[in-house]
Amino acid sequence: xxxxxxxxxxADRDAVGNDVLAMAGLLRxxxxxxxxxxxxxxxxxxxxxxxxxxxxFAGGPADLMLYEFSVGWPVALDILRxxxxxxxxxxxxITPPEFFAGYSAAHVAACERGRAEIPQVARLDCELYxxxxxxxxxxxxxxxxxxxxxxxxxxxxxxxxxxxxxxDLPLLDALGDGARNVLMVGRVAPNKGHLExxxxxxxLVDGWGDPARLLIVGKSDPQLKGWTERxxxxxxxxxxxxxxxxLDSVSPAQLKSAxxxxxxxxxxxxxxGFCVPVVEAMALGTPVVAYGSSALPETIGGGGIxxxxxxxxLHAASIARLASDEGFRNELRDAGRRRYQQAYSTHAxxxxxxxxxxxxx
Amino acid sequence: xxxxxxxxxxxxxxxxxxxxxxxxAARQRTPLPRIEPRVATTADPAPAGSGIEPAxxxxxxxxxxxxxxxxxxxxxxxxxxxREPDPAGAGEHLRRLIEGAPKAEILGxxxxxxxxxxxxxxxxxxxxxxxxxxxxxxxxxGFVVDWGLALAGLPVLMRHQRAMDxxxxxxxxxxxxLQRDCxxxxxxxxxxQQALASAQQALVAELQRGSAQFEQQLAQLQQxxxxxxRTIEAEAQASTGELTQLRHEVHATHHWLASLQQAxxxxxxxxxxxxxxxxxxxxxxxEDVAAQAQRSERQRAWSALLATRLGxxxxxxxxxxxxxxxxxxxxxxxxxxxGVEANAQxxxxxxxxxxxxxxxxxLDALTRCADAGVAALTVSASLLDGREAVTRLxxxxxxALAPGAWLLLRVEDEPQHYRVRLLDARSCAALLxxxxxxxxxxxxxxxxxxxxxxxx
Numbered sequence: 001x002x003x004x005x006x007x008x009x010x011a012d013r014d015a016v017g018n019d020v021l022a023m024a025g026l027l028r029x030x031x032x033x034x035x036x037x038x039x040x041x042x043x044x045x046x047x048x049x050x051x052x053x054x055x056x057f058a059g060g061p062a063d064l065m066l067y068e069f070s071v072g073w074p075v076a077l078d079i080l081r082x083x084x085x086x087x088x089x090x091x092x093x094i095t096p097p098e099f100f101a102g103y104s105a106a107h108v109a110a111c112e113r114g115r116a117e118i119p120q121v122a123r124l125d126c127e128l129y130x131x132x133x134x135x136x137x138x139x140x141x142x143x144x145x146x147x148x149x150x151x152x153x154x155x156x157x158x159x160x161x162x163x164x165x166x167x168d169l170p171l172l173d174a175l176g177d178g179a180r181n182v183l184m185v186g187r188v189a190p191n192k193g194h195l196e197x198x199x200x201x202x203x204l205v206d207g208w209g210d211p212a213r214l215l216i217v218g219k220s221d222p223q224l225k226g227w228t229e230r231x232x233x234x235x236x237x238x239x240x241x242x243x244x245x246x247l248d249s250v251s252p253a254q255l256k257s258a259x260x261x262x263x264x265x266x267x268x269x270x271x272x273g274f275c276v277p278v279v280e281a282m283a284l285g286t287p288v289v290a291y292g293s294s295a296l297p298e299t300i301g302g303g304g305i306x307x308x309x310x311x312x313x314l315h316a317a318s319i320a321r322l323a324s325d326e327g328f329r330n331e332l333r334d335a336g337r338r339r340y341q342q343a344y345s346t347h348a349x350x351x352x353x354x355x356x357x358x359x360x361x
Numbered sequence: 362x363x364x365x366x367x368x369x370x371x372x373x374x375x376x377x378x379x380x381x382x383x384x385x386a387a388r389q390r391t392p393l394p395r396i397e398p399r400v401a402t403t404a405d406p407a408p409a410g411s412g413i414e415p416a417x418x419x420x421x422x423x424x425x426x427x428x429x430x431x432x433x434x435x436x437x438x439x440x441x442x443x444r445e446p447d448p449a450g451a452g453e454h455l456r457r458l459i460e461g462a463p464k465a466e467i468l469g470x471x472x473x474x475x476x477x478x479x480x481x482x483x484x485x486x487x488x489x490x491x492x493x494x495x496x497x498x499x500x501x502x503g504f505v506v507d508w509g510l511a512l513a514g515l516p517v518l519m520r521h522q523r524a525m526d527x528x529x530x531x532x533x534x535x536x537x538x539l540q541r542d543c544x545x546x547x548x549x550x551x552x553x554q555q556a557l558a559s560a561q562q563a564l565v566a567e568l569q570r571g572s573a574q575f576e577q578q579l580a581q582l583q584q585x586x587x588x589x590x591r592t593i594e595a596e597a598q599a600s601t602g603e604l605t606q607l608r609h610e611v612h613a614t615h616h617w618l619a620s621l622q623q624a625x626x627x628x629x630x631x632x633x634x635x636x637x638x639x640x641x642x643x644x645x646x647x648e649d650v651a652a653q654a655q656r657s658e659r660q661r662a663w664s665a666l667l668a669t670r671l672g673x674x675x676x677x678x679x680x681x682x683x684x685x686x687x688x689x690x691x692x693x694x695x696x697x698x699x700g701v702e703a704n705a706q707x708x709x710x711x712x713x714x715x716x717x718x719x720x721x722x723x724l725d726a727l728t729r730c731a732d733a734g735v736a737a738l739t740v741s742a743s744l745l746d747g748r749e750a751v752t753r754l755x756x757x758x759x760x761a762l763a764p765g766a767w768l769l770l771r772v773e774d775e776p777q778h779y780r781v782r783l784l785d786a787r788s789c790a791a792l793l794x795x796x797x798x799x800x801x802x803x804x805x806x807x808x809x810x811x812x813x814x815x816x817x
Contacts, residue, residue, distance in 0.1 A: 203387070206392035207388075302373065305377065311384070313387055316387070317381075317387060318380050320383070328376060
């Protein structure tokens with residue numbers, strides 16, 4: 001048996017790239033000759049092959065064709081239609097284009113293309129549809145994928161690396177100055193709820209008078225400059241400029257420092273297919289407070305506080321409670337760590353992936 | 362196969378209900394003053410937790426005189442000047458305290474200094490005491506007043522002195538008790554320290570033993586590793602020898618294969634040359650004039666007979682066409698003939714005579730014809746050379762001829778080439794009948810026979 005993994009772009013330290021590289025490794029562990037086929041590979045040591053060779057390599061009836069579906073890519077649809085073996089669609093969700101309206105026409109077009117392919121992919125009658133979350137799987141099922149052939153496997157990640165590397169000590173010292181750090185990690189994009197995040201932080205400062213600091217960690221996109229400016233305007237409107245620290249591109253060591261130095265991880269994101277940063281926070285013992293949109297309630301489970309409404313005062317009160325109630329803070333930390341170990345540790349994900357592959361080999 | 366989210370935790374739900382209440386209360390109350398993080402407030406002279414209450418401006422004198430010595434000075438600065446004492450100012454006031462200045466005078470100096478007036482804190486009961494203290498500084502009069510006040514307060518001072526004696530005696534007793542307690546504890550600590558020292562020595566000895574064992578085991582491991590390295594090295598050398606031998610054998614095999622290929626090529630060349638000689642020999646067999654006349658006569662008769670059976674314009678496939686005389690006879694009878702001949706010399710001769718004959722194995726040409734795709738077939742009996750050739754020709758002819766199509770076997774007397782003809786006309790007719798052809802007939806004369814049969 002041979003296996004081909006399809007995706008348009010394979011990049012290092014990218015959620016989709018991490019997922020694909022981990023699955024390729026696990027398939028090889030099972031003795032399956034596996035190759036990755038993509039248009040572009042950025043900063044990865046793994047050899048890759050052009051997509052038009054995928055069918056020659058693993059198009060036969062005894063082969064496996066796995067498509068990592070996260071953007072629109074008609075090439076993959078054609079290959080999946082012509083493949084004769086076991087076909088798996090791994091769906092990591094595509095952000096609805098309306099979030100980017102008014103900020104970037106290119107993002108709107110890309111998301112529209114991707115979303116338009118969801119029904120086509122769902123109706124390919126593939127042997128397995130593997131969502132990164134139940135939220136993702138239900139989206140495919142609603143588009144026509146058979147429920148009986150749908151399963152959930154959380155995305156693979158590199159949190160083990162984050163747990164073992166040494167934190168950036170100068171940053172850790174700088175953040176450990178007595179202020180209560182509230183952390184948000186995620187790319188600076190309109191679906192991530194940064195405006196609500198700033199409102200919540202303002203409520204925390206006004207309602208509880210904490211010497212608090214908001215840490216916003218995530219890459220900003222020049223094409224979404226309008227969104228970044230809107231966040232800055234909201235910060236200025238609340239007169240919180242001195243309390244907000246932006247960390248645009250951080251190394252893994254700096255990211256670890258941000259988690260370790262933070263008293264709470266707060267996300268007000270309005271659309272997530274899974275949300276890896278929440279899992280990182282749980283693994284590193286940073287209590288999680290979140291607005292329960294899209295896949296977030298499922299990802300967090302009992303490992304954090306999730307509110308069904310994006311009320312800034314509710315989220316601010318949660319952070320204030322974490323600051324004042326040591327017992328609660330410790331319980332929530334432990335709950336997060338338990339959730340990570342049970343559902344998202346490398347061991348748990350490997351076991352689940354092998355269960356899924358039992359149907360294949 | 363989908364998973365569900367976790368069920369709610371009652372403990373967490375209770376906490377969340379409390380948080381919800383707190384959020385509702387916070388929403389209603391006035392925003393608190395913002396306390397900036399330390400990094401953002403380096404210029405702030407009154408950091409949080411300093412004990413300074415900037416908004417408080419009302420005190421009674423007892424609030425400020427309760428502390429002694431440095432604490433008194435520190436508190437006075439923070440309350441009346443709203444700042445921490447500077448080293449020079451604190452030193453000066455401490456010196457005055459040591460020299461016996463009343464606290465009221467120091468408090469008054471701070472309160473009615475330029476800085477204190479700007480802040481304007483109110484200290485009830487301070488002003489008369491401060492004025493009295495200042496009045497005592499007036500020469501002679503102040504001294505008399507001070508003495509008068511001292512004499513007036515003498516009974517109170519005596520009572521205070523007696524009370525202080527009692528308090529001091531009680532404190533002295535407490536101190537003695539504390540001293541004895543400390544001595545007891547000190548003795549206990551010494552014993553514990555000795556026990557700890559003994560335990561430490563035992564631990565050190567055990568660690569030394571463990572260290573020695575570890576070093577011994579390390580040495581053994583090193584020896585094993587060295588032995589293992591030697592074994593690996595020896596095996597590697599042996600493997601290198603085997604590898605060299607194997608390489609020689611591969612090279613020898615390669616040479617042998619190359620020689621074999623050369624020998625096979627030479628054989629192929631010899632076979633081709635032999636075939637060419639055979640073809641030349643067959644083509645060189647001459648015919649006399651009488652034989653040529655006979656052949657022309659009988660082939661004209663056979664082609665006329667065939668044209669009668671087939672009708673003019675029918676396409677005929679001929680196998681073993683030789684130099685093309687038979688094809689020319691067929692063409693003269695109005696039939697369209699395609700010929701195949703294996704002898705390159707004869708094919709060349711046919712071309713010289715203006716007749717196109719395809720060069721190739723005749724039976725292979727028949728094999729390539731489609732099922733029931735041939736309308737008529739003529740075959741030189743010289744092709745029926747051996748049992749295998751006969752069987753193959755009959756099988757392929759049965760397959761390729763269309764229903765009702767005609768087959769003509771040319772059994773000719775004069776030597777076309779040096780091969781010995783094995784079958785006569787009668788035997789050919791019998792073979793065709795046995796193969797399933799019908800209406801087999803023999804037409805003899807002019808030095809040859811034609812065996813004619815039809816596909817059912």
